[in-house]
Amino acid sequence: MYILGLTTLGDAAATIIxxxxxxxxxxxxxxxxxxxxxxxxxQSIQYCLREAGISLADVEHVALYWKPWVLWHKAMQALKSAAISRDMFKARVDRGIKQVSESYLGMFTxxxxxxxxFGPSHFRFHYLEHHLCHAASAFFVSPFEKAAILTMDGTGEDTTTxxxxGKGLEIKPLKRIKLPHSLGQFYSAVTNFLGFDMFAGDEWKVMGLAAYGEPEYYDFFSKRVLSLNGHHDFQVNIRVLDHHLAKHYxxxxxxxxxxxxxxxxxxxxTERHQNIAASAQRILEDTVLRLLQWLYEKTREENLCLAGGVAFNSVMNGRIINESPFKRVFIQPAAGDAGCSLGAAYYVYHQLLRRPRSFVMEHAYYGPSFSNEECAEALRNAGIEFEILPDxxxxPRVARMIAEGAVVGWFQGRMEFGPRALGNRSFLADPRRADMRELLNKKVKLREWxxxxxxxxxxxxxxxxxxKAHYDPFMITVLSVTEEYRxxxxxxxxxxxxxxxxxxxxHINxxxxxxxxxxxxxxxxxVLLNTSFNIQEPIVCRPEDAIRTFQSANFDALVLENNLVLRYKE
Structure with missing residues (x-):
């Protein structure tokens, strides 16, 4: 049985099982x-069908991560915002009209x-709740038979948390937090307050910047912006910080x-900006830890699954591992909306069809791969000289080059699913060089210091x-490094x-x-320094993408499978 899962709004993606x-x-x-x-x-659907070796006619179920008719709560929130300010109401209405006309109505087609x-097919089409797809994307591919599950993002249809x-084939919702109270929207609004761009996914920048600051504004955020309401709920004061207005700065x-x-x-x-970032990061972490305490007391489960865009906050995840009452935590590599395509497919297979579980997600390598000859042909077409070497x-040669200071574009095997490069589409460099971070950020990646x-x-x-022993194949947690290795x-x-x-x-890679x-x-x-193989664009997928990046950027060598390209002769 083949099932196709889809996401289409932001971070559009496809999954086939x-x-x-x-x-x-x-x-x-x-x-x-x-x-x-x-x-x-x-294109993602076409790839999935090709990788499976089937046509759409072979697919029995197609699942979408959204119920486009769930609009009442959002409409009521827009009306309520009119009592606060005309600008707030207009921002919500403009966004809502665009979403309904361009996105939600289109889902019915x-x-x-x-x-x-893709041709005729008798598949059954399922419209599924967004946050249940997030939950399924984590629990049904986890190693856990039972687990507590927390999903957090900007918003689904109307739910934010x-x-x-999860028990066996069943995910049972316990509690929902709805708009306008959203941890994801709070963090995105702070992202734009700090001059970044939430639409470009710049929340990463706030998390990175936070480490340089002190939580000087914590009390203000906790009392006037993001406040706890009991120990299992929170409120966002949109009169003080509103996500929709923040979109327009x-x-x-x-x-x-x-x-x-x-x-x-x-x-x-400035230092002020660093302290704002540190304050927002700390209040997010503390809020989530309080929510998890309640979830643990409610479920008494030792296993925890996390999903949703907020689950990408790896600093928060480190604190969850160290400070929450849960003993084991699982977060799959595409925890954001792209991963809902994964969750939609597995929700149908397990929860709706009641089929038994057998799969555990141990890696993220589910994208396209290219043969050694395909890579060589792309290099020939680009007129680039290269060597073909056995492993x-x-x-050893690439390892030696890196040890001597080279930055290498490394391209092998199947591309990673999710936003992290995990050794198949990566820039690799020497982690022992203190100046390597500045070199990569400034001269190669062209991004903030x-x-x-x-x-x-x-x-x-x-x-x-x-x-202590730590297992994280998905680069999604942050932990303290021992003094020796710092x-x-x-x-x-x-x-x-x-x-x-x-x-x-x-055995995985x-x-x-x-x-x-x-x-x-x-x-x-x-240990190797690993950052994603891209420069101000999505991570490279095809050999042609890697070659184009090599031709336009400043790094030393390119490895496409067993094909080695040197910018400078050794």
Whole structure:
């Protein structure tokens, strides 16, 4: 049985499963080259069908992560906002009209569009609740038979936070928090107050900047913006900070009076901005920890699954691992909306069809791959000289180049699902060089100086780096690094002494494991600096994308499978 899962608003994506096994999952942005692509994921669907070796006629169920008719609550919130300000009402109405006319109504045409594009099929089409798809994306691919589940984002149809419990084939909602109270929208509004762009996914920047500041404005945020209502609820005061006005960089007199003027895009980042970021980050973490305490008391489960865009906050996740009452935490690599395509497919298979569970998501490598010859042909077409080397020669040579200071574009195997490059579409460099972070951010990635870079490490040494064994194949948690390793791998240790690791298991990604191991043989440090293979665009997908990036950017070598390209002769 084949089931196709879809997301279409932001971070459009497609996933296909066969008898409960994940066959393929990919974001549309990787093909369109448009970040956070919004729209029907035609190319992703085409890839999924091709990877499965089937046509649409073989698909029995198609599942969408949205119920487009759930509009009443949002409409009422828009009307209520009119009593606060005309600008707030207008921002909501303009956004709502655009969503309904361009997105929600179009969802009713999806079955017809699928058949028109991919041929006749008798599939059954399912419209599913957004947050239940988030919950399913985590629980049904986790190793847990039972778990508490918390999903948090900007909003689904009208829900922003969902508390659930998962048991076997069933996810049971326990409590919903609805608009306008949203942790995701709060953090996005702060993102724009700091002069970044929520539509570009710049919330990452706030989290990175927070490590440089002190939570000077914590009391203001906790009392006037994001406040706890009991120990299982929270409220966002949109009179003080409103997500929809923040989209247009409009802010209330009160917040400007308390925090100072909002930062303009491109303006110098000051200590005040760092402290605002630190304050927003801390109140988010503390709020989520309080919610999780209630969820634990309600369920008494030791396992926790997290999903939704807020679950990408890896600093928060580190505190959850260390401070929450849960013993085990699972977050899949595409925790945001793209992952809802995964959740939609598994929700149908397990919860609706009652089919038994057998799959556990241990890696993120479910995107397209390209043969060695396809990579070589792309290089020939680009007129680029290259060598073809077996792994026995290539891996030690690349490891040595990195140890000598080279930045390498590394392209192998199937592309990662989710926003993290995990050793198949990565820039790799030497984590021992303290200046490597500045070099990569400024000269290669062309991004802000404060953005942290992450380590890929052999799982076997995680206990040495963090003082305890740690397993995170998805680079989605932040932990404190031991004093010894802070000095040994400074390029991947943030200013607060933490790092966001990818732990690599040999049987999951053997070639990447061997490369890290070769680097360890040379340097005594089996860790590589790993950041995504992209420059102001989506992560590269095809060999042609990698070649184009190599031709336009400033890094030293390109590896496409077993094909090695050097910018400068060794």
């Amino acid at each position: 066969r008898d409960g096994e994940l066959i393929a999952a990919v974001e549309e942005e990787r093909f369109s080259r448009i970040k956070h692509h919004s729209g029907f994921p035609f 999806y079955p017809r569009r699928l058949r028109k594009r 969902l508390f659930s419990i 409009q802010f209330s007199e009160e917040i400007v009076r308390e925090l100072g003027p909002p930062r303009r895009p491109g303006e110098e980042i 026995e020669e290539l891996l 404060f953005r942290p870079l992450a380590p890929s490490m052999l799982e076997e040494i995680s206990h040495k780096i963090f003082g 000095s040994r791998i400074p390029a991947v240790v943030h200013i607060d002494g933490t790092a966001r690791p990818q732990t690599v298991r040999r 053997p070639r990447y494991w061997r490369l890290i191991n070769e680097f360890g043989k040379i340097t005594g440090v089996p």
